Every structure is written in C-alpha cells, then in structure tokens.
Amino acid sequence: MLPQAPLVASYHTGWKGLTFSHYCHPPHETVEHHLLQHSLAIADPKSCFQVERRLNGKLKPYAHGNGRVDIIPALLSHRTNWDRDVEFSVIAICPTLLHHATQELMQREVELMPQFAIADPVIQQLALALKLEIQTGCLSGRLYGESLGTALAARLVQNYAVSKPEFKANGLPQSQLERVVDYMKANLAQDVSILDLATLTGMSESHFSRSFKQSVGVSPYRYLTQQRVERAKQLLEQRSMAISTIALDCGFANQTHLTKVFRQMTGMTPKAYQKQ
Template sequence: MSLHQREIGGQAKVKPHAEHPAEFVLLSSGTAAWDGILLEHLRFPPLDISDVCAVRHHLTLQLKTPRKVELKANGKFNSQQLLPGNVCITPFHHLHAIRWKDEMEVLSLTLEPEFVAQAVQEPVNADRAELMMYRGQKDPLIREILLALKTELETGCPSGRLYGEAMGTALAVHLLKRYSTAQSAFTAYEDGLPQYKLSQVLEYVQTYLDQDIKLVDLAELTGTSQYYFCRLFKQSMGVPPYQFVLQQRIERAKQLLQQKELAIADVALLCGFKNQSHLTTLFRKYTGVTPRVFRNL
C-alpha cells in the first residue's frame, strides 16, 4: 500500500483533502481553509511501502517513541532509528521507499509546490529550487510549526485561514533556506510597508472582514510575496496579519453587539466568524467576557 499518491499525470490540486488512507488518520486539516498545505496526525501499523513518487513536498515529525525504519538508498535498504522530534523531508518528485515493523505515530505535513513558489516568489524561483531528501533530521523550527498547527486544529482553528497559511509560508521559506539545492538569498527589509500600501491593506480588511480573507490576496495588494508581506506588515502594525484581522473582527463585534435587535449568531457571521461559538471563544479570549455579557454591560 502506498502512502503517497502515485503520479499519473495532470496538475496537483491547490488544496489536498487527503494524503493517507482514512484508517490511519487521527486528525486532519482537510476541512480547514488552508490552501496549499495539509496537516495530518497519523498512526500507522507495520508497513512496507514500495517505490513511490511524491506529488507534493512531504514532511513528517516523529512522535512518542523511537522507531527503527528501513530506508532504500542506491537500491538497498538501510536501517535507521527515528527518535521523537526527528523530521523527515521528502521533496516533490522524489522516488522513495520505506518500511517498518512496529506501530508508528507521526505528524505529516504536505506542501503544494505551487504554494511554495507563491510564498517566496520574489527572492527565488521556487520551481527550480529543489529540496533535498532528509531522514531523521533535528529541526526545532519545523517541529514547532507542525505542533502549533496541530494545536490549532485540535482547538477548531480559531485563528482562521490566515494563521495556517502564514505558518505554511514560514515553513516554505525555512525549507528553501536550509534544505534547498539553490542558493536562496532573502533580502532583509526593516522599514515596514509604504503608507499607501498599508492603507490599501487596512481598507481591504475592513471591506472584506465578514469573508474568509486569504494571505495571498493581501500580499498581492502590496506586490510582495506572502513571506515578505507577513514580515513587513508586522513591522508596520506590530502584530502579524492573522492577529490584526482577529482584533478587527472583535472590534466590529463590539460595535454590532450594541445593536440589540441583532442576534449574536448574526453578529458572528457579519464579523467573519464561523458561528456563534467561534465568536464567543475568541471574544472571551480578547475581552475577558462573553458577547452576551458584553451586550448587557
């Protein structure tokens, strides 16, 4: 049984909904609004995976207990011990094979090649920058990002689309900086966004606050990559884009809650929250009270 789709032809989808058979999946971002990335918490039985060509960039984080695996290189299988926290990287188009004899638990994250190219479009041609194969790598940043995304999923994705896409962007840049065959030079900008571009972004956010704002759309307004947009926006506003959007949604909710004729469920939708429960969770986090209590103050 192969764990990755074999490449039969055609374009990879922008948003993968499943990467592994359902019986292995404990948690998945397949229903989350994260374009270009997919996170899965997996528990595997013993498996022998034949030569498979990865159709996306693929990362796994070893969880819980050490496991011995056999990896194929130069036509031969070699044993390797994977420790908790170890990261394995399988690049797009890489042919690989692996097998193990004990149950194994991992976090798996796939990145669409198009997402990587979009995330870093200005400093490097991501279509030509090939990632390298790694097995059993210690990488604290990859570990932190995958665990943070897992926590976000477990709590119902309260931070929204922008959070997941920003984390995926940070991961894409890290992979190109550290694990790419190309020399990736990333310019350090320190002055934030020009005022007129920042004003365009702030106006866009206010106009579409009730909708599912995408990171790529905000970046396109400024003519930068998603990576640089996130850096420049935080320099200008002091918070990352996802946090700013959440703050603006809370502020709009405060205004609308003053209109007693509006149901709280309607206020939630008008402010871009998924439902009343989503609004209540974040409103209480930011203000210390529920929307109902706030309305009655």
C-alpha cells in the same frame, strides 16, 4: 503510498499549497516512489521506532520518534519501512509555495536537502497547530491555515535549502497598507485568504506576510482577528443584535468561537462586555 486512511486530514479546508494528514499506522513498507510535493514526516512526540529509507538505491536505517522530522524533497526516489505501530503526521508542500516564498530574492527554484530524524521544534509546533486547527473545525478560516503554510515554507528555505536567500522585510508602502486594511475591514465576515491580501499588493504571499508584519507589528491573521473583535465590541455596545448574529457578521464561525477569541483578547466574554 499508505493503505490506511488518515485519522486527521486537511482535504476539506481549501488551503492552497499544502496538505496535512495524521496517521496511526501498523508496520508497513512502501513501494519505490517519488512525490511531486516536498514532504515532511513528523513523528508523534510519544513514539519511538526504527525506520529504513532507501534513497536513490542507498539504504539508510535510523531511529525515529520523539517529535523528530524527516524532510523528503520533491521528486526524490525512495521507499520506506518501519517496524511497529506508529503515529505520525505528513505535511505535503507544493514546490510553488517555496518558490513564492523566495521569488523576490531568487530566480531559480528552491532545492531542499533531505533530512532524517532532525529535531526542529518550529516545524513540530507548526504541524501541531495545523492538526489542532483541523480537529477544531477550521474555525479560524483559510488565512490562518495558509499563514502556517507560509511559515513552514519560510522555515524550510531558511534552514534546509541548498542555497539560502537572505530574507529582508521592508514595510508596505502606505498606499498598499491602507488598501489591505480597508479590504480587511470591508470583508470581516468573509473567509479571507492570504492570496486575497497579497494580490492587492502584487507581492507573493510570503513577501506580503513579512512586509505586513514589519508595518503593523503583527501577522495578517492576527490583525484581521483584532479588527473582528473591535467590530464585535462596537456591535455589542449598540445592544441591538443577538450575540450569535454579531459573531457571524464579524467573521467568526459561531457564538462559541466569538466567545473564545473575545475572551482571549479582552479578558471577558461578549456578554460580560455588553453588560458593563
């Protein structure tokens, strides 16, 4: 639909259920089209421009910009034009991801309501986090990006679905929690995905994420990061391995990545921790 390539894109990340693209694009008018995915268009916070959307034959002109969000449901026929050079992000979300977010609560497919230039700081921050993760080389692994996608799906269902399910998070049964934790600890060096963990419990990714957080108080990604840092501490105390090797053995992309996360969680660098 857009003739210019994105400046930032998630095509290489391996994330399941969503794609992210960021554009700086001159004035353009798309052809009439519909997408198989739900799409979110998030305007750059510094931008201000005029948009016209034709939805199912009806014209809707409106002002856009300042980080505001459009939500275009899958299969909705539309075309769009804007009047100046603009910067914006597009997140495409597979309907299956929304279904997985509610399959324990609803039997039917989720139907979203179209939204135009809405202020939603949660979506804006999640989009910014996705963009930053791509720009910094996706050092945090699939679990982080897919967790952001799960959070986006939950946000859409809770706020913009025609029928809104009531999300209730019960903790994981002890046996399932132990199975997930054991898997994490045994695979610290691997690029673990949210699906890998949810499959261990027989839950959807979204239901698993809510239940895990209810059980341990933090998200699966945060818990896995904590375990990686704890393992790095153990290896640093032994003083028998290079820090660069410890970083890879604990699932960090490189020594710089380990140092950044280690400092955030402990207040000191790995080298300082090793010397104390």
